[in-house]
Amino acid sequence: MRHGTLLGMVIPFFLGLGCQFLPARPAQNTQSYRAEEVGLSEWVAARPHSPQASGVRVPVDEEVATRFAEALRELALGHIAGAFEIAASVGYEVVEILDGRSRYLALIEINGQGVGPLVVLSTNPTRNLIAEAPHPTFELGTGAQAIELVVSAGARAAILAGAHRCASSTPSGCDGETSVCNKDYAPPSISYVDSDVAHSPSTLFHSAHRTLADLWSDAIVVQLHGMGTGRSRLPTGKTRPPEEWTWFVLSSGANTSVPDSPLSVRARDVLRTLVQEGDVRAVSCQDATDKQRFQHRNLCGTKNVQNRFLLGLPIVCTSGTTEMSPRFLHVEQRFDPVLNDPVEMGIMVKALKDVVPEQAPGQLR
Numbered sequence: 538m539r540h541g542t543l544l545g546m547v548i549p550f551f552l553g554l555g556c557q558f559l560p561a562r563p564a565q566n567t568q569s570y571r572a573e574e575v576g577l578s579e580w581v582a583a584r585p586h587s588p589q590a591s592g593v594r595v596p597v598d599e600e601v602a603t604r605f606a607e608a609l610r611e612l613a614l615g616h617i618a619g620a621f622e623i624a625a626s627v628g629y630e631v632v633e634i635l636d637g638r639s640r641y642l643a644l645i646e647i648n649g650q651g652v653g654p655l656v657v658l659s660t661n662p663t664r665n666l667i668a669e670a671p672h673p674t675f676e677l678g679t680g681a682q683a684i685e686l687v688v689s690a691g692a693r694a695a696i697l698a699g700a701h702r703c704a705s706s707t708p709s710g711c712d713g714e715t716s717v718c719n720k721d722y723a724p725p726s727i728s729y730v731d732s733d734v735a736h737s738p739s740t741l742f743h744s745a746h747r748t749l750a751d752l753w754s755d756a757i758v759v760q761l762h763g764m765g766t767g768r769s770r771l772p773t774g775k776t777r778p779p780e781e782w783t784w785f786v787l788s789s790g791a792n793t794s795v796p797d798s799p800l801s802v803r804a805r806d807v808l809r810t811l812v813q814e815g816d817v818r819a820v821s822c823q824d825a826t827d828k829q830r831f832q833h834r835n836l837c838g839t840k841n842v843q844n845r846f847l848l849g850l851p852i853v854c855t856s857g858t859t860e861m862s863p864r865f866l867h868v869e870q871r872f873d874p875v876l877n878d879p880v881e882m883g884i885m886v887k888a889l890k891d892v893v894p895e896q897a898p899g900q901l902r
């Protein structure tokens with residue numbers, strides 16, 4: 538670990554401009570900026586996360602969300618000195634990660650317990666893609682996938698939630714219900730809680746989503762989730778045989794079919810080709826025939842507040858819609874066999890490489 542070694546030096550990269558050189562920066566008197574030589578994936582995997590039922594408070598005041606957004610925007614624009622000063626005012630710091638020949642910038646809590654999100658920015662992105670993992674400690678493997686999209690697919694950024702989605706028992710006030718925070722996920726369903734950042738907009742996770750989605754207004758946002766067997770059980774209570782399992786449910790944030798070929802249908806088609814085990818393995822919420830043909834869980838992200846923000850809905854917490862987003866891809870993946878297997882979980886990364894076109898280094902601004 539190196540501390541503050543880059544201060545006052547030429548910083549040989551600039552976000553969005555590839556590996557172009559910047560003029561030397563004046564020395565900064567701050568403790569908030571440091572660099573670490575470490576593998577990004579291992580470093581992220583070692584970050585803390587507040588656990589289930591820890592009771593931590595995930596929502597923040599508007600002023601804190603605004604300052605966090607300002608710090609992240611500065612960082613994404615390459616204004617590192619400005620970014621770390623603003624970040625420090627809300628308990629965050631900037632860390633430069635040197636992973637072999639690759640460089641990343643991360644925004645993390647200072648001495649945090651993993652309440653707020655972790656954001657990683659690529660300094661040399663080649664795909665106009667933002668990867669989000671709102672439930673990385675509940676849906677294990679999704680955080681690693683988001684980071685892998687940055688490392689091997691050249692995504693612009695990854696946003697990983699800090700606290701467990703069930704850290705709090707306070708309702709978020711947003712519409713929708715779930716039983717995922719109950720013992721054994723048993724009914725009844727209850728309102729989403731305010732630590733569930735996909736359903737809780739007054740959070741730094743949502744603030745990071747808004748900031749980066751606004752800054753890179755053409756970027757595709759992929760949100761990675763994991764799903765259990767649930768409704769893939771037979772009426773007898775037995776699990777369906779493995780050959781009937783749907784591994785991937787893709788959605789453009791709606792539960793409606795569309796005549797043309799939206800993102801979720803394109804991703805489904807690529808996954809079917811990659812998996813080569815029949816159409817049941819990957820389904821799209823934008824294709825009504827998938828629903829008729831297969832008994833998959835119909836998890837389409839229709840109440841997802843990040844999607845509602847992308848759609849420009851006035852009140853993301855409660856504004857229902859059947860509208861489909863051209864730039865949002867909600868991905869549900871079975872734990873077994875996809876997320877539980879380090880090799881199988883890479884299928885989604887491969888599929889996204891196919892769906893989102895690669896651009897030459899330095900082209901993305």
Ligand SMILES: [Zn+2]
Pocket residue numbers: 671672676761762763
């Ligand atoms: Zn999830």
